[in-house]
Amino acid sequence: MKERLFYLLSKYGLRPNEDLGQNFLIVEDVIERSVERAAIGERDTVLEVGPGLGFLTEKLAEKAGKVYAIERDARLVEILRKEYDWKNVEVIKGDALKVEWPPFNKVVSNLPYQISSPFTFRLLRHEFEVAVLMYQLEFALRMVAKPGDKNYSRLSLMVQALAEAEIAERVGRGAFYPRPKVDSAVVVIRPKPPSERVELDENLVKALFQHRRKVVAKALRESIHMLGLTKGDAKELKATLRTIPHAEKRVFQLTPENVKEIEEYLKAEGILRRR
Numbered sequence: 001m002k003e004r005l006f007y008l009l010s011k012y013g014l015r016p017n018e019d020l021g022q023n024f025l026i027v028e029d030v031i032e033r034s035v036e037r038a039a040i041g042e043r044d045t046v047l048e049v050g051p052g053l054g055f056l057t058e059k060l061a062e063k064a065g066k067v068y069a070i071e072r073d074a075r076l077v078e079i080l081r082k083e084y085d086w087k088n089v090e091v092i093k094g095d096a097l098k099v100e101w102p103p104f105n106k107v108v109s110n111l112p113y114q115i116s117s118p119f120t121f122r123l124l125r126h127e128f129e130v131a132v133l134m135y136q137l138e139f140a141l142r143m144v145a146k147p148g149d150k151n152y153s154r155l156s157l158m159v160q161a162l163a164e165a166e167i168a169e170r171v172g173r174g175a176f177y178p179r180p181k182v183d184s185a186v187v188v189i190r191p192k193p194p195s196e197r198v199e200l201d202e203n204l205v206k207a208l209f210q211h212r213r214k215v216v217a218k219a220l221r222e223s224i225h226m227l228g229l230t231k232g233d234a235k236e237l238k239a240t241l242r243t244i245p246h247a248e249k250r251v252f253q254l255t256p257e258n259v260k261e262i263e264e265y266l267k268a269e270g271i272l273r274r275r
């Protein structure tokens with residue numbers, strides 16, 4: 001795999017573009033395990049973001065009925081089209097955050113880390129069965145952290161409100177060329193069934209996590225300006241802070257359900273508008 005990478009880089013005079021997160025995965029086992037974790041078969045349509053030089057795409061194409069691969073770098077799109085004769089792969093040139101997504105039921109990708117957060121949130125708004133995604137380790141640890149953990153953050157809460165996420169394996173920086181400055185991890189994401197999903201007011205979550213170590217009442221008092229309230233409503237909220245659910249819990253201990261209770265209370269009091 002490494003030989004093929006160097007062959008392609010030299011054949012096309014290509015220098016990996018750091019700004020586009022071009023660190024190519026060169027360990028075949030890791031690629032194969034990601035494909036296995038997604039349990040891909042002929043009935044599956046897979047979305048891949050950032051196919052790069054096509055090493056993961058190749059493995060996906062062997063198993064899936066159809067693969068859509070969105071690649072932003074026009075040079076790589078051209079190379080993929082020249083080098084491979086895939087019958088079931090459609091390479092889409094564009095930014096995965098901007099282009100319309102084709103229909104898919106599974107996602108397998110070694111993500112460009114710059115787009116981890118917006119990509120994950122866009123994905124969580126879609127219907128899909130499973131996603132197997134490579135992230136920067138630090139980001140992956142925040143995705144899976146549980147309430148009360150030191151890594152538990154707005155990202156953990158927002159992801160876990162909508163999905164189950166677990167780290168399947170850690171991947172050292174030596175598995176990539178060029179070698180990145182950080183380690184990575186493969187995360188498996190499965191959306192929760194609709195009855196278990198918790199839809200949250202993002203402004204409220206942002207306001208709370210602005211002060212993740214403070215207790216809820218204090219955190220809200222200090223970020224009241226982030227809630228877009230009228231003067232009257234802000235005053236009312238200040239007066240009611242002690243009585244809101246979980247007022248004395250620290251923000252980093254809140255589950256998605258706890259935040260929903262706070263939100264519902266503020267809406268019932270007419271302080272937070274129903275959006």
Ligand SMILES: C[S@@+](CC[C@H](N)C(=O)[O-])C[C@H]1O[C@@H](n2cnc3c(N)ncnc32)[C@H](O)[C@@H]1O
Pocket residue numbers: 020021022023024025026049050051052053054055056070071072073076094095096097109110111112113115
């Ligand atoms: C970490 S590399 C993965 C390459 C390949 N899949 C592999 O496993 O070696 C990330 C890839 O995403 C592409 N990319 C970066 N930003 C992108 C975006 N916004 N939309 C689509 N592709 C993007 C890069 O050009 C690069 O090919």
